[in-house]
Amino acid sequence: EAQVTQNPRYLITVTGKKLTVTCSQNMNHEYMSWYRQDPGLGLRQIYYSMNVEVTDKGDVPEGYKVSRKEKRNFPLILESPSPNQTSLYFCASSSRIGQGVDGYTFGSGTRLTVV
Amino acid sequence: AQSVTQLGSHVSVSEGALVLLRCNYSSSVPPYLFWYVQYPNQGLQLLLKYTSAATLVKGINGFEAEFKKSETSFHLTKPSAHMSDAAEYFCAVSEYNFNKFYFGSGTKLNVKP
Numbered sequence: 062e063a064q065v066t067q068n069p070r071y072l073i074t075v076t077g078k079k080l081t082v083t084c085s086q087n088m089n090h091e092y093m094s095w096y097r098q099d100p101g102l103g104l105r106q107i108y109y110s111m112n113v114e115v116t117d118k119g120d121v122p123e124g125y126k127v128s129r130k131e132k133r134n135f136p137l138i139l140e141s142p143s144p145n146q147t148s149l150y151f152c153a154s155s156s157r158i159g160q161g162v163d164g165y166t167f168g169s170g171t172r173l174t175v176v
Numbered sequence: 177a178q179s180v181t182q183l184g185s186h187v188s189v190s191e192g193a194l195v196l197l198r199c200n201y202s203s204s205v206p207p208y209l210f211w212y213v214q215y216p217n218q219g220l221q222l223l224l225k226y227t228s229a230a231t232l233v234k235g236i237n238g239f240e241a242e243f244k245k246s247e248t249s250f251h252l253t254k255p256s257a258h259m260s261d262a263a264e265y266f267c268a269v270s271e272y273n274f275n276k277f278y279f280g281s282g283t284k285l286n287v288k289p
Contacts, residue, residue, distance in 0.1 A: 065219075095278070103281040104220075104266065119276075155277075163227075163270075164210050165277065168217035174286055 063088045067152050067168035074142055074175055078093075082171050084152030085098055092155040093135040094119070094165070095127065097148040104151070109134040142175040178203050178242065180269050182280035190288045195239075195254040197283050199267030208270040209250040211241055214282075215263045221263075226250060237261070261288045 065086045074080055086093065094109040094117075106119030110129040124146055126138040135154075139146060149172050153165035183198040201207060203208060208227050212220040224235025231243045237260075239251045267280040 068236075095181040096279075101281075107278070109276075151184075153220075162227045164222045165212075165220070167212075167221070169219045 063166065065152055065154050065166050065168040067150075067171050070169065072090075072171060073172050073175055074173070076175055077136065077141050080142060080173075081137050082150060082152075082173070084135045084137065084168060085133050086152075086154040086166070086168065087133065088154060088156070089132065090154035091158050092157065093129065094153050094155075095125070095135070095137050096151045097121065098170075099148050099153060107137070109113070120149075129141060137171075142173075144175045146176075147173060147175050178207065178269050178271055178276070178278045179281040180267050180278050182213050182265075182283050184283055185281065186284045186286065188286040188288060191221045191259055192256050195252070195257045195285065197252040197265050197267075197285065199241075199250045199252065199280060200248055201250065201267075201269045203269065203271060209241075209243060210268040210270070211235065211239070211250075211252050211264040212268060212279075213237075213263045214266065220266060223252070228258065257285075257287045258289065259287050261285060 068083045072107045075111050091112045095107040105121045109128040110116045142152040152168040179202040181200045189207045210225045211223040214220045226233050226243045234240045239254045264284045266282045266283045269278045
């Protein structure tokens with residue numbers, strides 16, 4: 062089954078304790094992205110990657126890191142989490158369409174709480 | 177930068193009534209356009225997409241959307257609402273020859289019995 066797998070689904074952590082949210086896709090997609098979803102703010106892009114070793118900042122990259130060492134994996138790293146990073150996080154992947162990005166396939170989400 | 181406007185953060189319809197969710201985009205170049213649905217505690221699922229072929233696009237679950245270049249709109253419709261359609265709906269835009277994907281702020285659809 063074609064899918065994007067995120068782990069964990071739920072995570073509660075303390076301020077300053079480094080964490081990684083994993084994301085893996087099995088569709089051989091070039092394009093992967095991380096979003097956070099907050100009430101009233103919709104989805105905001107954190108980072109995206111056009112291909113292996115190619116990453117770029119989205120609209121809200123502060124406090125986050127990513128890496129793309131393999132095509133299928135795109136982990137999200139919070140080096141020193143803070144309470145304002147409490148949110149629902151989605152990983153998504155896509156293939157190219159023409160000169161743009163085709164529709165995303167989304168993971169099921171990770172609900173992160175930083176206390 | 178592109179912007180996507182969804183009019184109405186909450187829309188309520190009766191079961192069996194027409195569903196109309198509005199989406200307008202700002203690009204002067206026709207982009208690729210998408211509608212997603214998010215059910216509670218789930219990720220987003222692609223409903224339909226417009227990629228410069230037919231302007232009337234049919235999607236899953238009886239939804240369709242029409243691309244109107246003159247109005248820069250891509251409104252989502254369904255002739256007859258079902259209780260299972262209650263969810264949040266997001267319009268999104270991908271610009272041609274660009275690597276960004278923009279989401280609207282979402283519209284929560286409530287379906288009354």
